[in-house]
Amino acid sequence: xxxxxxxxxxxxxxxxxxxxxxxxxxxxxxxxxxxxxxxxxxxxxxxxxxxxxxxxxxxxxxxxxxxxxxxxxxxxxxxxxxxxxxxxxxxxxxxxxxxxxxxxxxxxxxx
Amino acid sequence: xxxxxxxxxxxxxxxxxxxxxxxxxxxxxxxxxxxxxxxxxxxxxxxxxxxxxxxxxxxxxxxxxxxxxxxxxxxxxxxxxxxxxxxxxxxxxxxxxxxxxxxxxxxxxxxxx
Numbered sequence: 335x336x337x338x339x340x341x342x343x344x345x346x347x348x349x350x351x352x353x354x355x356x357x358x359x360x361x362x363x364x365x366x367x368x369x370x371x372x373x374x375x376x377x378x379x380x381x382x383x384x385x386x387x388x389x390x391x392x393x394x395x396x397x398x399x400x401x402x403x404x405x406x407x408x409x410x411x412x413x414x415x416x417x418x419x420x421x422x423x424x425x426x427x428x429x430x431x432x433x434x435x436x437x438x439x440x441x442x443x444x445x
Numbered sequence: 446x447x448x449x450x451x452x453x454x455x456x457x458x459x460x461x462x463x464x465x466x467x468x469x470x471x472x473x474x475x476x477x478x479x480x481x482x483x484x485x486x487x488x489x490x491x492x493x494x495x496x497x498x499x500x501x502x503x504x505x506x507x508x509x510x511x512x513x514x515x516x517x518x519x520x521x522x523x524x525x526x527x528x529x530x531x532x533x534x535x536x537x538x539x540x541x542x543x544x545x546x547x548x549x550x551x552x553x554x555x556x557x558x
Binding site: 365366368375376377378379380383385422424426428429430431432433435436437438 | 476478484486487488490493495503535539543544545546547548549550551552
């Protein structure tokens with residue numbers, strides 16, 4: 335079992351819809367959770383971080399963390415074509431700063 | 446906006462050459478990282494450093510080496526480049542707290558002929 339798992343997609347949504355991206359992790363000692371966006375040929379860009387159970391909202395983005403079920407999700411409201419990218423879930427274990435990345439989910443937002 | 450810089454952005458070079466990829470950050474971050482990523486594939490950690498004179502190998506075995514003589518500078522060196530080294534190399538840094546996120550540079554796309 336991979337440490338961080340994501341559906342590779344592509345996840346296709348129409349413009350204006352809510353995109354829901356999911357990530358599960360295997361290590362119960364995981365402590366910090368991040369979502370990065372990566373456009374094709376570019377480097378990852380941090381869009382959300384979450385550390386405790388519940389929801390965290392930032393503009394059109396909401397990160398949700400459920401440590402008991404070992405999943406973290408990212409909701410993108412009012413999806414725009416410019417949101418089309420690969421979204422990477424990344425996790426750190428307690429006491430470590432190295433990140434374990436999932437393979438990423440490709441999101442396609444059609445006009 | 447993260448201030449982490451990588452040079453060169455693109456490099457095409459012949460087999461057997463010695464290559465150094467530069468990475469510098471102006472945020473005073475203690476921790477720095479090198480990742481390797483092939484097109485459409487996942488990120489793999491190849492080296493990291495928790496501070497000056499500290500270097501560790503990552504999850505993916507790499508023939509490259511790194512050094513950390515100054516806080517702001519974390520160069521990666523390939524002594525003798527081979528076509529199998531063709532990839533994108535991404536540098537990142539983070540603050541002292543383990544919970545702080547990593548910020549990435551723009552990357553170096555390396556092609557070995």
